[in-house]
């Protein structure tokens with residue numbers, strides 16, 4: 659099955675604690691179930707809910723374990739806007 663494609667507009671609708679999508683390196687993660695488990699706390703996740711969190715995620719220097727954790731929540735890819 660092809661990966662699900664989301665626009666940033668689609669992702670932006672999932673920006674609450676009960677329904678939280680986060681984009682990292684063009685991949686979409688449904689982080690809803692992870693909010694309470696995040697060692698860095700819920701606040702930072704809510705801050706980037708429905709948005710691209712690549713920079714914030716990389717700035718922290720997350721471990722390989724954190725990257726593996728991400729895969730559990732992968733739900734699809736962001737469709738880049740075509741601008742020609």
Ligand code: HEM
Nearest residue numbers: 689697698702706711714715718719720721723724727728
């Ligand atoms: C769903 C995406 C994310 C996952 C799976 C995740 C996972 C983790 C994990 C496993 C740790 C423990 C340390 C490590 O293994 O690196 C951690 C720590 C941390 N995370 Fe995240 N993280 C995510 C997103 C973010 C974002 C977007 C931020 C925004 C700034 C953030 C900020 C932090 C901070 C500040 C810590 C350090 C906490 C401390 O050691 O006191 N994380 N994260």
